[in-house]
Amino acid sequence: MLNFFLLLIFIGHVYSDQVNDPFEKFNRKTFELNERVDEKILKPIAETYSKFPPNLKKGVSNFFNNLEDVETSINQFLQGKPKKSLNDISRFLINSTIGFAGFIDVASKIGFERHEEDFGQTLAIWGVGQGPYIMLPGLGPSTLRDTLSRPVSSFTSVTFHMTDADVNISLKTIDAIETRERLLDVESLLSGDKYSFVKDAYIQSTNYEIKDGVDVQDDFIDDMDDFLID
Numbered sequence: 001m002l003n004f005f006l007l008l009i010f011i012g013h014v015y016s017d018q019v020n021d022p023f024e025k026f027n028r029k030t031f032e033l034n035e036r037v038d039e040k041i042l043k044p045i046a047e048t049y050s051k052f053p054p055n056l057k058k059g060v061s062n063f064f065n066n067l068e069d070v071e072t073s074i075n076q077f078l079q080g081k082p083k084k085s086l087n088d089i090s091r092f093l094i095n096s097t098i099g100f101a102g103f104i105d106v107a108s109k110i111g112f113e114r115h116e117e118d119f120g121q122t123l124a125i126w127g128v129g130q131g132p133y134i135m136l137p138g139l140g141p142s143t144l145r146d147t148l149s150r151p152v153s154s155f156t157s158v159t160f161h162m163t164d165a166d167v168n169i170s171l172k173t174i175d176a177i178e179t180r181e182r183l184l185d186v187e188s189l190l191s192g193d194k195y196s197f198v199k200d201a202y203i204q205s206t207n208y209e210i211k212d213g214v215d216v217q218d219d220f221i222d223d224m225d226d227f228l229i230d
Contacts, residue, residue, distance in 0.1 A: 019203050020132045027135035031195050034140060046180035059103040064175050065114065066095045066102025067158045074156045075117035079125045087112055116209060119153045120146035124210045133199055141202035
């Protein structure tokens with residue numbers, strides 16, 4: 001995660017002019033609101049969580065990754081990648097059983113590679129354009145395509161089908177805290193216009209995921225890998 005954001009920082013705002021942001025004035029106000037809420041609520045909780053034992057945090061991360069493997073498997077199939085779909089549902093079955101509900105990523109250790117796919121990426125594969133950039137209140141950066149994909153993504157998630165509302169809300173809350181904690185180290189690297197950086201980072205990350213990391217600034221990424229390793 002940190003290496004990927006370092007990559008985005010080195011790229012800078014190369015693609016800023018190419019991002020369709022017709023609602024920038026509204027988006028910036030929403031971004032400022034999200035930032036205030038984050039500073040007062042989510043960030044302090046994430047900072048407290050960061051002090052938890054690393055092995056515990058790794059287990060929590062594995063648990064949520066395991067749940068996401070179901071959604072990934074469905075979207076792999078919809079994108080015409082049946083072998084990867086089988087790989088990802090196999091990951092879920094393996095980690096949910098001998099991996100103690102996903103807290104231990106046994107599947108990766110025995111050769112089942114992890115992927116990340118959602119319905120927004122599936123729509124992109126189907127030829128749907130990303131549309132304008134949108135900053136969603138309480139949810140963060142998105143595009144019109146990704147926003148419209150949210151209902152389907154929610155339906156294909158494991159937590160959506162949990163009948164106990166308290167468990168559902170608790171899992172989503174913990175997931176948000178875990179995700180926010182992983183971004184704490186990145187904040188010190190941000191400089192300049194934070195809104196523009198977040199926008200560029202989101203678009204670059206989305207494009208990278210859509211193409212499964214293939215043919216996206218390949219030479220630059222190779223150079224960055226050498227730099228980070230050195």
